[in-house]
Amino acid sequence: MAKAAKIDYVLLLALLGLLIFGFLILASVSFPVSQQKFGNNFYYLNHQLLFGFLPGLILGFLAFIISLNFFKKWAPLFLLINIIMLIMVFLPFIGLHLQGGSRWLNLGFITFQPSELLKLTFVLYLASWLASRSEKHKELGKTLIAFLFVIGIISLLLIKQPDVSTLGVIVVTAILMYFLADAPFWHIFLIGLIGVLGLALLTISASYRLDRVKAFLGQADPMGKGYQAKQLEIAIGSGGLFGTGLGLSEQKFGYLPQSFSDSVFAILAEETGLTGCLILLFLFLLFFWRGFKIAKNSRDKFSQLTAVGITLWMVIQALTNIASMTGILPLAGIPLPFISYGGSALISELIGAGILLNISKSVSRAE
Numbered sequence: 001m002a003k004a005a006k007i008d009y010v011l012l013l014a015l016l017g018l019l020i021f022g023f024l025i026l027a028s029v030s031f032p033v034s035q036q037k038f039g040n041n042f043y044y045l046n047h048q049l050l051f052g053f054l055p056g057l058i059l060g061f062l063a064f065i066i067s068l069n070f071f072k073k074w075a076p077l078f079l080l081i082n083i084i085m086l087i088m089v090f091l092p093f094i095g096l097h098l099q100g101g102s103r104w105l106n107l108g109f110i111t112f113q114p115s116e117l118l119k120l121t122f123v124l125y126l127a128s129w130l131a132s133r134s135e136k137h138k139e140l141g142k143t144l145i146a147f148l149f150v151i152g153i154i155s156l157l158l159i160k161q162p163d164v165s166t167l168g169v170i171v172v173t174a175i176l177m178y179f180l181a182d183a184p185f186w187h188i189f190l191i192g193l194i195g196v197l198g199l200a201l202l203t204i205s206a207s208y209r210l211d212r213v214k215a216f217l218g219q220a221d222p223m224g225k226g227y228q229a230k231q232l233e234i235a236i237g238s239g240g241l242f243g244t245g246l247g248l249s250e251q252k253f254g255y256l257p258q259s260f261s262d263s264v265f266a267i268l269a270e271e272t273g274l275t276g277c278l279i280l281l282f283l284f285l286l287f288f289w290r291g292f293k294i295a296k297n298s299r300d301k302f303s304q305l306t307a308v309g310i311t312l313w314m315v316i317q318a319l320t321n322i323a324s325m326t327g328i329l330p331l332a333g334i335p336l337p338f339i340s341y342g343g344s345a346l347i348s349e350l351i352g353a354g355i356l357l358n359i360s361k362s363v364s365r366a367e
Contacts, residue, residue: 007064008360011290015353017283018338019053021268026341028247029260029267044260044341051110052343056350063354068362071355072302075121075128082121085114086157103161113344115158115166119317120352122154122170123177123309130181131301144187147178148194155198164202164209165334169320171195173312177305212330228263231256232325235266243273260341262333265325280339281322288315294360303359310352 023045030044037043063071071078089095089102096104096111104111133143151174158167175195179188203209235251238244249270252259259267269277291311298304314337321336323329335345 006361007357008290008294011287011294011357011360014283014286014290015338018280018287021280021283022339023048023053024246025264025268025271025339026260028271029249029252029264030341031247032253033260048341048343048346052346053350055343056347059347060350060354063351064358064361066358068303068306068355068358071124071306072128072131075124078121079125082114082118083153083157086118086154086161089114089161101161101163103163110343113342115161115163116342116344116348118154118158119166119170119173119313120310120348120355123173123313123352124306124355125150126174126177127302127305127309130177130305133181144183144190147174148191159202163333165320165332168199168332169313169317169334172316173309176312177309180308181301181305228257229327229331232263232266233327235263236269236326239269239271239273239276241273242275243269243271246271258333261335262321262340263325264340265322265336268339269325284315284318287311290360291315291356294356298359298362303362307356307359310356314349314352 026048027042027045031041034043034045035041040046085105089105094106095102096106098104103115104113130143151171154170155167158164158170172195175188175191178191203213231251235249235256238250244250249267251270252267256263256266265277265280268280272279288311291307295304295307295311298307317334318337320329320332321334321340324332324334335342337349338346
């Protein structure tokens with residue numbers, strides 16, 4: 001008799017904890033701007049629930065119940081559609097140019113950021129591709145040029161937007177997936193070298209990226225180009241051990257840019273202190289542990305690589321955001337998964353979580 005499938009409840013608990021954390025801090029951080037712009041304390045929270053959480057929950061549930069073979073079969077098509085969407089952001093009328101970048105599509109009733117979905121579709125594509133190569137007993141050495149070609153196309157589109165922080169998360173995740181698919185070490189070294197040289201070139205080619213590096217090194221005017229970095233220090237340092245209390249942040253009142261999106265961790269640290277930060281880190285570490293456990297126990301290569309890819313994507317992005325907020329890395333304009341405001345990001349993350357829970361279900365059936 002076949003064993004009944006059970007999902008990984010520890011992973012589900014970590015996801016619920018992150019979502020609750022996210023909604024609580026968003027309600028606290030966004031209310032000054034919500035009240036000022038819309039006369040409604042919870043406009044941004046309601047928008048996140050209606051246009052991020054609700055569609056993400058529906059699509060995540062569908063991803064949970066659909067056969068994993070469906071994702072493996074159609075992964076190349078998903079990536080192709082996503083690349084077309086990345087090109088469409090540069091078109092008039094449907095593409096939106098906001099905050100100095102062309103990253104959004106205007107779908108009429110909602111705006112959508114294709115680069116957020118790309119994190120998921122590229123993980124699925126890479127898992128499907130590498131798994132099929134492995135199953136056919138082909139040497140991964142023959143895939144190196146093709147791997148670099150696909151990365152190159154994605155890089156050009158994201159640099160043009162520009163969205164270099166997203167590109168960094170995608171490239172690091174892809175390299176680690178490639179390595180875990182038993183690639184030769186010299187391939188990883190070569191790809192890593194190209195990535196480092198590319199990052200250095202991108203940094204010196206744009207003044208605002210150089211400004212971020214200077215602010216990171218303490219060489220920028222704290223009242224000028226180093227303003228955001230300084231305000232982040234003030235917010236995080238003000239939190240102490242237990243924080244000022246939910247709703248009692250001072251930095252969210254116009255002092256800290258992007259306070260409820262990219263910089264939300266700083267406000268979280270201010271209001272919940274070191275205790276809240278440690279709880280958040282624990283939830284992400286729990287997510288990391290269960291994700292890799294699911295990957296380790298998966299029976300087929302596609303499921304293993306998909307579980308690894310989704311886990312790495314979210315954890316790398318979370319650590320990058322936190323590290324840039326705390327001054328360990330230069331500032332990166334990238335959201336904190338499940339916490340930052342942004343419907344496109346939350347939808348993609350919930351779909352990814354649904355697939356990861358789907359894989360855990362197949363693992364429990366096999367055990």
